[in-house]
Structure formats: structure tokens, C-alpha cells
Amino acid sequence: MVWALVLSVVLHLLALTQLPDIHSEExxxxxxxxxxxxxxxxxxxxxxxxxxPQPVPETPKPEVKPKLEKKPLPxxxxxxxxxxxxxxxPDERPPAPPPVxxxxxxxxxxxxFTAPPPPPEPPKGPSQVDIDNARSLYGGLLxxxxxxxxxxxxxxxxxxxxxxxxxxxxxxxxxxxxxSRIVTSSGYEILDRQGLEMVRKASPFPPPPEALRGRNFExxxxxxxxxx
Numbered sequence: 001m002v003w004a005l006v007l008s009v010v011l012h013l014l015a016l017t018q019l020p021d022i023h024s025e026e027x028x029x030x031x032x033x034x035x036x037x038x039x040x041x042x043x044x045x046x047x048x049x050x051x052x053p054q055p056v057p058e059t060p061k062p063e064v065k066p067k068l069e070k071k072p073l074p075x076x077x078x079x080x081x082x083x084x085x086x087x088x089x090p091d092e093r094p095p096a097p098p099p100v101x102x103x104x105x106x107x108x109x110x111x112x113f114t115a116p117p118p119p120p121e122p123p124k125g126p127s128q129v130d131i132d133n134a135r136s137l138y139g140g141l142l143x144x145x146x147x148x149x150x151x152x153x154x155x156x157x158x159x160x161x162x163x164x165x166x167x168x169x170x171x172x173x174x175x176x177x178x179x180s181r182i183v184t185s186s187g188y189e190i191l192d193r194q195g196l197e198m199v200r201k202a203s204p205f206p207p208p209p210e211a212l213r214g215r216n217f218e219x220x221x222x223x224x225x226x227x228x
Contacts, residue, residue: 126211134211135219142169142205142221149201152225153190163187164224165195173213177203186225195223 126134156162163186170178180199182192199221208217 125214130211134209135217138208138212139219139221142202142219143223145205146198146202146221146223149198150223151194151198152227153194156188156190156225157227160227161188161191162226163191164222165192166220166222167195167199168218168220169199170216170218171205171208172216173208175205175207177205178216183220186223191225194225198223 153161164184165182165186166184167180168183169180172178177199180196182196185192186195207213
């Protein structure tokens, strides 16, 4: 395009110079001055080149040390024992005296006397056998004391009622009655009540045996009602 524009301007100039002067200078119309500005050539598009991939640094591999084979050490041979030179001359050194054995003095210790253990202490208080025997003897004594106050109810006599009631007595160490109750009934309430009344009249009782003293105890006493 630039060359075409330049060529057009050159042709116009040549035409103006070759044409005859037909009109006078007054009639000649001066053409407008044509100002031609040349534009700078368009810059060529720059080709953006892609960055070249950089090589990845290789990781150094650990050095593998060659295994050293352990060579067996040469066995040292024992040094030969030098034998003393044998001489035919007899040994003039006197023989060494025998060692003297010394013993520490023995200290005699006096014999120690060990006392025999003391005999076991006798059990405090009566044994269970003594208590059972004393309870049996005292029960017979109470039966006889209670029988002294026996009164057969008249209604029971008329109807022929008979039976035996077992009464539990709780007595203190001095023989006083603490409580009484029917353990085994005679079969008739009137006879049971009469037995408890006989117990009440017979108390206080004689002092109990030594094995039963020092504490309250219970004892069973039978009260019999029989018609003769």
C-alpha cells in the first residue's frame, strides 16, 4: 500500500509537468497541498514461546558401601616355653621349711539355758460339760420345788383332764425368776395357767450351782397333771 501511494503521487506530478499551459496563470487553480503522512509499519506480532520445562533434579541415591568381609584373624600360636638349662651340678639351695599352720584361739561360750515353755493356762470359767450337768441337776431341784405348790384345778378334775406342760424359766445368778413361758402345752389352757401359777409361787428358787452363776440362764422344767 505504501508503494502504491508513492507511485500515485509520482504519476500526478508527471502529468502536471507534461500537460501544456492552456490557461493563464490567473485561471490556474492551485491545487490543495496534499500532505501525505507515512504511518510506521505495524509491529510484527511477537510469538510467545512457551518456557522450556526445566529438568527435575535427581535425588542422590545413597551410596551403598560394600560389605567388608571379616577375615578370620590368624590364631596366635603359643610361644614355646623355654626350658631351663639342665645342669649336672646338684642344687645347693636348702629346702624350704614347711608352712606353719596357725589356728585362731577357740573361745568357749557358756551353755545357754532355755527355759521350758510355761504350761497352758487352765480355761477360765466352767466348761460346757460342767454347765450341762449343773443345768440338769438344778432342773430336777426346781421341779420338786414347783411341785410343792401344785393345785389341780377342780374343773379339770371333774372332767378328767390330764397332761404335762413344759415351762421355760429364765433365772438370774442368785436364783430369782426373771421370766417364764409355756414351751409345750398340756393340751388344756386351764392346766397351762395353773403351771405358771405354781412357778410364780415357788420363786425365788434356791441359789444355782457354781457353774451357772455370774449370768442369767434358761432352763426347762416339766409340770405334770395326773389324776390318781
